[in-house]
Amino acid sequence: MSALRADCVRATGRPWAGWLVGWLLWFFPVAGSSVWQYRRGTPWEDRDYLLALVADELRGANWQRSGSRGAQPKPIPRPGDKSDDEHFGDPIPLAMFDDWWDSQ
Numbered sequence: 001m002s003a004l005r006a007d008c009v010r011a012t013g014r015p016w017a018g019w020l021v022g023w024l025l026w027f028f029p030v031a032g033s034s035v036w037q038y039r040r041g042t043p044w045e046d047r048d049y050l051l052a053l054v055a056d057e058l059r060g061a062n063w064q065r066s067g068s069r070g071a072q073p074k075p076i077p078r079p080g081d082k083s084d085d086e087h088f089g090d091p092i093p094l095a096m097f098d099d100w101w102d103s104q
Contacts, residue, residue, distance in 0.1 A: 044079055052076040 052075070059073040077083070 049078065052078060 056073075056075045063070070063073050
């Protein structure tokens with residue numbers, strides 16, 4: 001509730017401007033407000049996504065102009081994206097796996 005109150009102060013200059021302003025802020029949140037971030041589930045604003053997209057495209061274009069040498073650049077990770085680097089535990093030695101497999 002304090003986040004909604006802070007949004008009201010930013011929008012109207014008063015700590016609580018009534019149910020109508022609260023309703024408007026909830027259903028039509030201003031970009032960057034706490035309600036906007038809560039409902040989108042991300043701390044990034046639209047301009048942040050656009051800047052990341054521009055950077056990804058520039059890196060890809062420079063890679064192509066270099067004759068596609070080396071690995072293709074990876075995109076900038078966005079909030080909420082799944083990581084390819086996720087590991088689940090430590091690997092076991094092959095001999096231990098073979099023993100387990102044979103016992104099945």
